[in-house]
Amino acid sequence: GTGVVTATPEQGDVEYLSPVTIGGQTINMDFDSGSSDLWVFNTELAAGSQAGHSNFNPETSTTFQLLQGASFEISYGDGSGAAGNVGTDTVNIGGATVTNQAVELATAVSSSFVQDTQSNGLVGLAFSKLNTIKPVQQKTFFDNAIATLPIPVFTADLRHAAVGAYEFGNIDSTKFNGSLSWTDVNATSGFWQFSSQQFAVGTGPTMNLAGGQAIADTGTTLMIADPSIVNAYYSQVQGAVNNETVGGVTFPCAAQLPDLAVDIGGNYMATVRGDDINFSPVDAAGTTCFGGLQAGTAGGLQIYGDIMFKSQFVAFNGGNNSIGMAPHQ
Numbered sequence: 045g046t047g048v049v050t051a052t053p054e055q056g057d058v059e060y061l062s063p064v065t066i067g068g069q070t071i072n073m074d075f076d077s078g079s080s081d082l083w084v085f086n087t088e089l090a091a092g093s094q095a096g097h098s099n100f101n102p103e104t105s106t107t108f109q110l111l112q113g114a115s116f117e118i119s120y121g122d123g124s125g126a127a128g129n130v131g132t133d134t135v136n137i138g139g140a141t142v143t144n145q146a147v148e149l150a151t152a153v154s155s156s157f158v159q160d161t162q163s164n165g166l167v168g169l170a171f172s173k174l175n176t177i178k179p180v181q182q183k184t185f186f187d188n189a190i191a192t193l194p195i196p197v198f199t200a201d202l203r204h205a206a207v208g209a210y211e212f213g214n215i216d217s218t219k220f221n222g223s224l225s226w227t228d229v230n231a232t233s234g235f236w237q238f239s240s241q242q243f244a245v246g247t248g249p250t251m252n253l254a255g256g257q258a259i260a261d262t263g264t265t266l267m268i269a270d271p272s273i274v275n276a277y278y279s280q281v282q283g284a285v286n287n288e289t290v291g292g293v294t295f296p297c298a299a300q301l302p303d304l305a306v307d308i309g310g311n312y313m314a315t316v317r318g319d320d321i322n323f324s325p326v327d328a329a330g331t332t333c334f335g336g337l338q339a340g341t342a343g344g345l346q347i348y349g350d351i352m353f354k355s356q357f358v359a360f361n362g363g364n365n366s367i368g369m370a371p372h373q
């Protein structure tokens with residue numbers, strides 16, 4: 045069957061939380077198309093780490109089974125991470141159900157996750173080759189569910205400061221304008237990766253980024269793009285500066301931000317709304333704002349995170365490894 049769940053933004057759209065039922069226990073988690081581990085806060089964690097969270101209790105689940113000798117350890121580019129043991133249980137996401145899903149029980153989580161008490165773990169939706177479980181790598185929820193879905197797809201409908209949705213096994217065409225533009229994905233790296241070799245700032249000329257590559261990543265808050273894009277963009281924003289102290293580009297909150305169009309696989313130019321690139325104030329008075337578009341390493345993999353998803357409805361097709369995109373309805 046199909047599954048549909050709400051995607052509720054945390055304050056400031058830092059991440060989006062969706063209800064996941066594991067062994068009959070419903071827990072709010074962050075769906076992450078940029079990684080491939082399903083790990084959860086749980087009763088095995090130290091009490092200090094459990095505080096404030098919904099903690100999965102494997103002992104009260106009648107369907108949980110420990111995966112003897114299995115463990116996981118994952119770290120992310122912001123220095124956060126988690127590690128622990130592994131079991132299997134029945135995981136139900138809005139009706140789409142997998143009976144033997146690998147559920148990773150963190151016994152250690154980094155402080156940024158502990159402090160983020162609205163999020164109780166991640167559901168990895170990138171390709172299973174990135175799963176960190178040892179000694180035997182396990183499959184993602186989507187990989188396990190795909191054969192039972194009417195169509196081998198999940199979609200992300202994320203909104204600025206409003207409730208959106210994730211859907212499995214169905215494409216709801218009332219959620220986007222026009223038709224989806226489809227692009228082949230290169231799954232070699234384990235990400236939903238595509239070429240992204242052109243961009244345009246506001247009504248300016250289309251510019252080239254030879255060899256540009258990007259991933260569609262619901263688990264990363266911002267858009268992390270090539271410095272050439274970021275410099276071209278903020279050269280059009282009065283008062284934009286690279287602010288070492290806060291660790292990225294800031295600008296006056298009153299600045300008029302142009303839209304940014306980025307090429308998706310050579311088939312489609314995805315327009316990211318300028319308003320969404322005004323990410324958050326960095327000072328109490330709200331005079332200086334932090335950019336939702338920040339620079340990665342030159343020539344590196346670009347990460348099109350939630351900032352892009354707020355402008356674009358995205359369908360992930362695991363049947364033919366492609367991505368469909370269209371502006372939100």
Ligand SMILES: O=C(CNCCc1c[nH]c2ccccc12)Nc1scc(-c2ccccc2)c1C(=O)NCc1ccccc1
Nearest residue numbers: 059074076077078079120121122124156261263264265347
């Ligand atoms: O890991 C994910 C998706 N899961 C994020 C889970 C998560 C990690 N803190 C979270 C905090 C809240 C919610 C979810 C998460 N995406 C990818 S692909 C390549 C990189 C990368 C590799 C090396 C260097 C840079 C990026 C990342 C990355 O580290 N993004 C997070 C990030 C976050 C902030 C800044 C940069 C990158």
